[in-house]
Amino acid sequence: MSGPMVSAQGVHKHFGDLHVLKGIDLEVAPGEVVCVIGPSGSGKSTFLRCVNHLERVDAGKVLVDGEIIGYHEKDDGLHEMSHAEVARQRSTIGMVFQRFNLFPNMTALENVVCGPIWVNGENRTGAVERGRRLLDRVGLADKVDGYPAQLSGGQQQRVAIARALAMRPKLMLFDEPTSALDPELVGEVLDVMGDLARDGMTMLVVTHEIGFARGVADRIAFMDGGSIVECGTPAQVIGQPRHERTRAFLSKVL
Ligand code: ADP
Numbered sequence: 080m081s082g083p084m085v086s087a088q089g090v091h092k093h094f095g096d097l098h099v100l101k102g103i104d105l106e107v108a109p110g111e112v113v114c115v116i117g118p119s120g121s122g123k124s125t126f127l128r129c130v131n132h133l134e135r136v137d138a139g140k141v142l143v144d145g146e147i148i149g150y151h152e153k154d155d156g157l158h159e160m161s162h163a164e165v166a167r168q169r170s171t172i173g174m175v176f177q178r179f180n181l182f183p184n185m186t187a188l189e190n191v192v193c194g195p196i197w198v199n200g201e202n203r204t205g206a207v208e209r210g211r212r213l214l215d216r217v218g219l220a221d222k223v224d225g226y227p228a229q230l231s232g233g234q235q236q237r238v239a240i241a242r243a244l245a246m247r248p249k250l251m252l253f254d255e256p257t258s259a260l261d262p263e264l265v266g267e268v269l270d271v272m273g274d275l276a277r278d279g280m281t282m283l284v285v286t287h288e289i290g291f292a293r294g295v296a297d298r299i300a301f302m303d304g305g306s307i308v309e310c311g312t313p314a315q316v317i318g319q320p321r322h323e324r325t326r327a328f329l330s331k332v333l
Pocket residue numbers: 094097099117118119120121122123124125126
């Protein structure tokens with residue numbers, strides 16, 4: 080029997096005097112899609128960044144596929160990993176941000192294959208063949224040679240998803256991947272994410288797209304003030320929210 084893909088256990092995070100994460104507990108099963116919703120400033124991005132150790136947790140821990148992220152556990156406690164070890168862990172976790180962060184001087188295909196070739200040491204022919212398949216999968220077969228500046232925001236974000244998938248991640252993290260897009264481009268990115276979910280990818284998605292969360296998520300976690308206020312199926316959290324804070328938030332975004 081396999082354990083959870085993500086297990087956050089009592090995660091706390093401070094920025095100076097600001098207590099941003101106040102004991103986050105969340106498990107994501109293999110193949111599960113969990114959407115995190117909540118007001119701006121509630122700690123959603125910080126939590127996501129703790130999962131791949133872009134932020135260090137102050138207390139508690141995050142396990143991905145059974146491994147503590149960023150630390151070795153020994154008899155006398157947790158010991159920080161080397162940069163190389165953190166990089167190895169991170170290479171198994173795909174992340175797509177709000178802002179498309181493609182390399183501007185590389186074509187779509189080069190953006191997708193550079194990780195597999197330079198980080199994973201894959202041979203170029205195989206990586207290129209797979210990169211083309213991935214770009215085809217996100218609907219960009221005709222844009223392989225396009226540079227980021229020649230692509231729309233939605234196309235760039237789909238390249239970013241293909242680039243993350245090229246690393247064969249066991250988990251994908253999305254931080255508001257559509258909030259910087261013009262409204263007419265949001266759907267094409269959400270469609271690709273929906274396909275990925277149906278193909279069985281484990282996904283943790285911070286989003287304001289309540290329709291996507293309702294349609295695609297297995298569970299929704301509502302965060303406010305650094306805590307997960309409630310977590311359950313879309314029918315529970317959106318259909319019958321138990322907390323006043325969840326109701327107040329939903330009344331603003333629905
Ligand atoms: P969300 O993604 O839900 O909008 P964030 O996780 O980005 O929330 O931010 C949570 C809180 O932490 C906010 O008050 C934000 O200003 C603060 N914060 C985030 N990152 C930093 C940082 N690097 N340094 C100081 N404060 C930060």
